Structures are given as C-alpha cells and as structure tokens.
Amino acid sequence: MNKMDGWLPVHFGAVDYIWIIGITFGAYLVVMVLDYFRIRRVPMDEALKNVE
Numbered sequence: 001m002n003k004m005d006g007w008l009p010v011h012f013g014a015v016d017y018i019w020i021i022g023i024t025f026g027a028y029l030v031v032m033v034l035d036y037f038r039i040r041r042v043p044m045d046e047a048l049k050n051v052e
Contacts, residue, residue, distance in 0.1 A: 012020075
C-alpha cells in the first residue's frame with residue numbers, strides 16, 4: 001500500500017478541453033438566465049425599501 005501513488009493518470013485531448021469549456025460556459029448561461037428572471041420578479045419599490 002505504501003508504494004501506490006493514489007492518483008490515476010488522465011490525458012485530455014484538444015476536443016475534450018473544448019467540451020469542458022463549452023459545458024462550463026453553457027451552465028453559466030443557464031444560471032445567469034434563471035437568476036435574471038428571478039430578480040426581475042422582485043418589485044423595485046420593495047427592493048429599495050429593504051436596503052440594509
């Protein structure tokens with residue numbers, strides 16, 4: 001057990017990096033759109049009254 005490294009070698013190609021960046025950007029856009037619509041539902045006068 002002492003001679004085991006504890007990690008596995010991982011090799012990514014160029015296409016894999018493009019997929020990773022695309023999925024990350026896509027997830028960011030989904031969260032951004034959901035937050036945008038959630039924030040638009042808050043009335044402006046209520047948001048300005050509750051400034052802490």
